[in-house]
Amino acid sequence: MKKYEFRSITIDDMSAMTNLLMQRQKNESKVFPFLNNSCLNAKYITDMFEELFVNSEVIGMGAFLNDELVGYIMGEISIHNLRGKHVWVPYEGIAIKMEQSPELIRNLYAKVSVKWLEQGCFSHYTMIPLGNQEYYEAFQGLSFFIEQVHGVMNMKDYKSFENVSDAEIRLANKMDSAIMGNMSSIIHSYQNSAPAFIPPFPDEVVARINSGYKSLVEEDDSLVLIAEKDKKELGFQVYEPITPDLMAPDDGVELSIAGTYYSQMGSGVGKKLMNEAYRIIKEKKHNYMLADWRIANLTSSTFWPKCGFKSVSYRMVRHIDHNVTWANFTNPSNKLL
Numbered sequence: 001m002k003k004y005e006f007r008s009i010t011i012d013d014m015s016a017m018t019n020l021l022m023q024r025q026k027n028e029s030k031v032f033p034f035l036n037n038s039c040l041n042a043k044y045i046t047d048m049f050e051e052l053f054v055n056s057e058v059i060g061m062g063a064f065l066n067d068e069l070v071g072y073i074m075g076e077i078s079i080h081n082l083r084g085k086h087v088w089v090p091y092e093g094i095a096i097k098m099e100q101s102p103e104l105i106r107n108l109y110a111k112v113s114v115k116w117l118e119q120g121c122f123s124h125y126t127m128i129p130l131g132n133q134e135y136y137e138a139f140q141g142l143s144f145f146i147e148q149v150h151g152v153m154n155m156k157d158y159k160s161f162e163n164v165s166d167a168e169i170r171l172a173n174k175m176d177s178a179i180m181g182n183m184s185s186i187i188h189s190y191q192n193s194a195p196a197f198i199p200p201f202p203d204e205v206v207a208r209i210n211s212g213y214k215s216l217v218e219e220d221d222s223l224v225l226i227a228e229k230d231k232k233e234l235g236f237q238v239y240e241p242i243t244p245d246l247m248a249p250d251d252g253v254e255l256s257i258a259g260t261y262y263s264q265m266g267s268g269v270g271k272k273l274m275n276e277a278y279r280i281i282k283e284k285k286h287n288y289m290l291a292d293w294r295i296a297n298l299t300s301s302t303f304w305p306k307c308g309f310k311s312v313s314y315r316m317v318r319h320i321d322h323n324v325t326w327a328n329f330t331n332p333s334n335k336l337l
Contacts, residue, residue, distance in 0.1 A: 002065060004104070006111045009062040009072050011053040016069035017062075018045045020095040025246055027098070028131035032312055034152065034249035034288060035131075045246070048092060052076065059119065060093075061112035063104055071096035073108045075126075077119055082201070086123040087116045091247045091313060093127070094135065102134035109142055113320075122320045127247075129313055136314065144316040146295045151309030152249065153289040158278050158308050161271035165227070165264070167234050169276040172224035177214040179226065179233050184213035186235070186259030196296040213257075223253070225277055227260070227269045235260030235269045237277055242290060247313060252288035253281055265299070274307055 009017065022045060029036035039045075052058050052074070060074025073094050075087035096104050116124065126144065128135050172180065188205065191198040200206050216224055216238055223239040237258040244250045255277075260269045281289065291309050293300035305311075328334070 004070075004107070005064040005067075006061055006108070007064065008115070009060040009069075009074060011050065013062060013069055013072070014046055014049045014053070017049055017072055017074075017095070018042055020069065020072065020097060021045055021092055021246075023098060024095040024129065024132070028129050031131035032152070032310075034154070034252075035246070035312075037244055037246075037248075037250045039244055039246050045092070048246075052090075059087075059112065059115050061108050061115070063096075063100075063108055070100050071104045071108055073105070073112050075112070075116065075124070077116075077121060082205075083123060083125070085120050086125060087119075087121045089124070089126040091127040091129065091245075094129075102138045105135065105138035106142055109139075117320065117324075122322055124318045124320070126316050126318075127313055128316050130311055136316075139316050142318065144318045146314045147317045148292055148315035149295050149301065149311050150247065150292045150313045150315070151290070151304060152252070152312050153291070153308040153310065155278070155282055155287050155289065160275050160278065161268070163268060164272035164275060165229075165234070165268035167227040167229040167269055167272060169225055169227050169272055172217050172226050172236075174217050176217050176224070176226065180213040180216055180224070180236065181210050183233060183236055183259060183261075184210040186261060187257060189262070190259075190297055190299055191294060195298065196294055198294070223277070223280065225273055225280075227264075227273050234264045234267075235273060237273045239277060239281065239289075248290060249288045251286055252290055253284075253286050255289055255291040270303060 022040070022042065025035060025040050029040065057077040058074055059077060060072055062069050063071040073089065075089040075093060077085070078088050079085050094105065113124065126139060128139055130136060185206065188198070188200040188209070190196070192200050216222055221241055225237045227234040227236065238256050239253045240256045242248050242252050242254045258273070289309070291304055293304055295301050
């Protein structure tokens, strides 16, 4: 291991961080060409870092070699109803210089994680780029696990499904609020099932999502497709415009939510919804679709790659045992045992 100096990064390090992230993203775009987009420029990245430092509680660590920044990890200290107090490392929150060993990532985490624990953050959420597998492998080697997959589909690669359902696919209208509300539990019923086992808390999740689904038909910029047969809803898909960023192409739409009732599984409803969505979005001249899904949701993690979505990044997570705050060798009481 080289003789690095590890120290906290500050807003004064933005210029060097921008250069490292630009280098990382240029290499990502060799694997995912759509990432060579309008956001891949120094001004966008500098402005993004400045907003993080000014408007968020950010704790990061940099590795310096001969006083040059050659790697960094930075995370936002956040409080969430369900996640509690945690650290969120955004997609832009990790970069190392190309010629540096990926072991530097693990050493950076070893340094910064101590500071995160000092802030009471025992859950660490990290967005990992996948163009260079060294980032993913480094976090695997830190006991992080994959929670969410973020994928992008090039519309040119889509192949329409055959043997689809005979259901009717139509655009939702403002009279469909109740229908969308009825289908608001579909996704969480899958997430709650084996092997995902995600609890749908009544107040924090179920009620809020039900209300959100009902309001989707009021949004002029959302494309909501409903599958029906014999005047009974079978499933849906919702597409929304995106704002380009370092992880998203310039010309794309997001498949934000989708679901098919358990009773319709294997009947081709999801495939027919996908075919119709592709037709409409192609007519609108969009070139990419984005989607994300829980990797432990077997239905999602098998269906969306079949549609042509390719993984661009993972959300990886590590939960540290709170008992480490007292069950450690710096605790004087342990020395008395």
